[in-house]
């Protein structure tokens with residue numbers, strides 16, 4: 001007798017409310033990014049994860065979180081801030097990477113607790 005185990009494909013989960021909460025919590029302005037790739041040239045980890053962090057900025061700006069969820073970049077970014085220091089548009093890609101990690105951690109938390117905390121924090125911050 002074989003037992004089939006159903007695995008949850010977390011890359012397919014998308015929570016619209018969390019997405020909005022995430023954007024408001026970090027106050028990220030994706031429109032500021034002009035895709036110049038200066039950040040890629042200064043990021044010490046872009047060899048490990050091609051296009052980092054420019055590609056992440058583009059994917060998040062387009063709302064393609066399923067694509068972001070498949071990338072290694074949010075997990076390996078060490079917050080050295082080089083990208084943000086050199087960004088000519090002050091788009092703050094390092095902040096975006098930190099926000100992405102928080103967003104993905106909330107998605108991967110099967111208890112749902114972190115997602116609740118994140119949403120409630122975002123709600124409080126937008127009320128200010």
Ligand code: SF4
Pocket residue numbers: 032033034035036037038039040053054057086087088089090091092093
């Ligand atoms: S985040 Fe800044 S440096 Fe990177 S592509 Fe966008 S505008 Fe250029």
Ligand code: SF4
Pocket residue numbers: 042043044045046052053076077078079080081082083084093094097
């Ligand atoms: S903060 Fe992260 S994305 Fe930016 S340069 Fe450093 S490692 Fe790369």
